[in-house]
Amino acid sequence: MAALDAVQKRLFQEVADLHNIPEGAYNLRANGESVGRNTTANIDITSKTDVSGIDIRIKDGTKNESVHIPVVLSQSGLKENVYNDFYIGENCDVLIVAGCGIDNCGSQDSEHDGIHRFYIGKNSRIKYVEKHYGSGDGTGKRILNPVTEVYMEEGSTMEMEMVQIKGVDSTDRTTIAELKGDAKLIVRERLMTHGKQYAGSIYKVSLLGNGSSADVVSRSVARDDSYQKLDLCIIGDAACSGHTECDSIIMDNGRILAVPSLEANNIDAALVHEAAIGKIAGEQLIKLMTLGLTEAEAEEQIINGFLK
Template identity: 25%
Template structure:
């Protein structure tokens, strides 16, 4: 992992004005947001949050079951959020957590009230608008007992922005019999450094389902979210679809720690290196029985690039059930020949295989977001002359 020098970025003085209506954004910025799964038409969203550079510029909830605000306001309202804020991530973990702690710019606070079943997704976006901006955010998500919600969070640069640093702390709390689907789409650019630090806890009967999509270039990304299943019958699932283009260096993965009986988890990653480097990590630890976990890391190399798959299973009791599959390689020639024998040319055959490999249908994404992801896959295939 290359060194990120925070002194190269501006962590002060880049404030942005409030935006009442997201439709007032430029067409270019709206397009950038859409490529990160964030829509300007809020008729299909229950709540929305947008941060640009070092300012929360938009925050609105249309559902009584959803409380959403800038983290700074939440800290004032709830007396520092002592039960939650900085309880899962160590503020002294590294220079990036220290930067976020010492110079907080913003971030979203999302609370879904007990028993609320939120029909439309909640959306949030963290955008780098200025050149060479440094952005420190802290996100806090609380899904109260029996509640259900889907959060779509997009991280993006503005149109024309090339360089920046995003340091994002996220802490998730899924209460008893609650359910959170958390979908993250990254839409960065070639000279952006990204350092998320994320952790969560799931209580009895709770579910945490994570989808992650990265198809656009990013210079340097390092993330390893960790979820603890602390109550019986709790579940965690991670699905990732990732592409490392030329010049991208990605060190990423997921960790699940099963601290209670009757827990289940699954980590599935699909990665493509098309000129870039991917270190794909996965770690499942089981400390109670019965518990069951499966880890799957599948990698394709298109042209040049490099993929390390590093699966780890940690069982501490007789009777835990943990399994993993890992593979790295190229598209099999016999698969291409099979499709060519049915009338496709070589480019079409390769394109079909890649599209199947990067299938995001399993994520249950909203139709509009799914179409945008399909569009990104088409652009990827075009850029690689498939």
């Protein structure tokens, strides 16, 4: 494995909780180059030959294993597109940890656009964790535009944890999923913007098979002069069930646009959406301030609890 500097090590800790080399399969990437890779008997990682990126192939029946594929950028002005494809066999149970951290101390924009495609076999269960983080005191922006595509076979389950709570100046996040019969998708998104940051988050989930289901929940906080757009769409083409929820806190001069949509193309499609945008309740602040916290400290406690 290539030597990492202190900034790169910190970024890996922030986006993937990596303090040491992870167990199992991994592909670590820094400033556009692979800095470490490991495969196992059941999980193979190979580089693409036509574009930048990797193929991850997981054998049938693989259980209790993990794949770590985080990316970090510490070079100002670096921009990259990476394509990662996951081919997951049947009857698997695997943890996949991705994410990107950018530290920009220069004057040029740094950008990482990652396209992840998941092909999940029958009756497999995948937990996917994707964290985004930005830092650095430069004037150049930290830009992340992730695209996630999920194609789920019968009886499979995908649980997605999507987190971005600090330092990213601009992001357009797009998630597309197609579910066959009895497949189940669970999404928990946590998002915070501040300063003049922008975050767009799009979900388009197609429930194609009988018994398929999706539960997509987004919690967000917009502070200062930041702007968020949340676009959640579930399409029911079969006897299925879908639920989306947007729950947002708006502060200072922040702005939030929530665009929920449901499309039922089958008489037995049961689809529900919930949305709420509001400020922190005054009684919550007062209660915490009576315990000795300042108003700012009380706000932080409420926000941390909300995004947990």
